[in-house]
Amino acid sequence: MGNREDLMAGAKRCLIEKGYGRTTARDIATASGVSLAAIGYHFGSKEALLNAALIEATGEWGLMVGAVVARANEASDDPEERFVAVWDGVRRTIAEHRGLWASQFEAMVQVERAPELRAALAGAQKEGRLGLAALFQGLPEVPDTEEELARGVFYQALLVGLAGQWMAAPELAPGGRELLRGLELVGGSVLKPKPAPDWHGSPEWHGPAA
Template sequence: MGNREDLLAGALTCLKDKGWARTTVRDIAAAAGVNHAAIGYHFGSRDALMTQAFMQAIEEWGEEVEAAVRASTDKDATPREQYEAFWRTAIASFRTNPKLWLATVEASIEAQHNPRIAEIIQEGMREGRSGLAAGLLGKPEESLDAEAKRTVGAVQMALMSGILIQWLFDPDSAPSGADIATGVTALAAHIGDAPSA
């Protein structure tokens, strides 16, 4: 690898290990095995490098989520079995690398002060809603209408954020795939039976 690639790998390692705010230029240079002046030469600033590393982290997380969706699409399984399989795979993926999820949470705070990070997160959300809806409904992504993305995709993304936060802070009592499927089913039944206002 060249210095640019080494710096990206070093920044990604620091992002996962130390988080956004606690990573210094010296940390990145040490992790990359290069002089810290190379950051300015290749990226212009620490923030620009961290933004690139964050983009890479988001892409990796997206690939893991996509793999979870693909793993849950056993055509012989019932929709509930597929949904439980999705969650088992997503939770296992999260537990393998919780620091990546934590870095994503921290970057969302950074996005309040960094328009580029906000753009990356927004684009990731749009792609995520579409991919999640397509995977869960078993349809090609290009065939989905805006409503499916806005409803199924957005609700699933919200569930993922909330569930993974629980796994991050309270893993001993965080819900399993079966718990989540049972909760979603019970909630849907309740809402479906509720009288209209």
């Protein structure tokens, strides 16, 4: 790898092991085996490097979730069982990559005082939502439409909520079956059932066949 790739790898390792807020430029240089000056040359600042590393590491985590979705789709044709299997798998990946999620929450807390970080996260927001919409449907990509963005917003809220609950109390974080039950209860109390078509009022209605 070149210096830029070494720096990215070192920054990702630091995010996982030390966290977003505690990582110094010297930490990254040591982890990557590259000089401090190279950080400024390739990325401009330590913060810009950490932001890029965080976004890239999150994308790599997304590939793991894509594999979870693929396995669930292969294992069952039942949508409910697939939903449960996918979210059980997502919870496992959160547990396996706790350091990454801890860094993500650290970064989100700091956006109020870090304009550069806010811009980086905001810039990735739309792409991330479309990516989640594709990911949880088992598709390589989805079109940039209002419907797919809404789908991505829902998955994003569910995902961040699950990760936050797992970080706070792993033993209390819901599994796929609990999330499915919650979806059923909320959907049943919020969504209005679609009315049946009024065939009798249709201009093409001619009464029952003789």
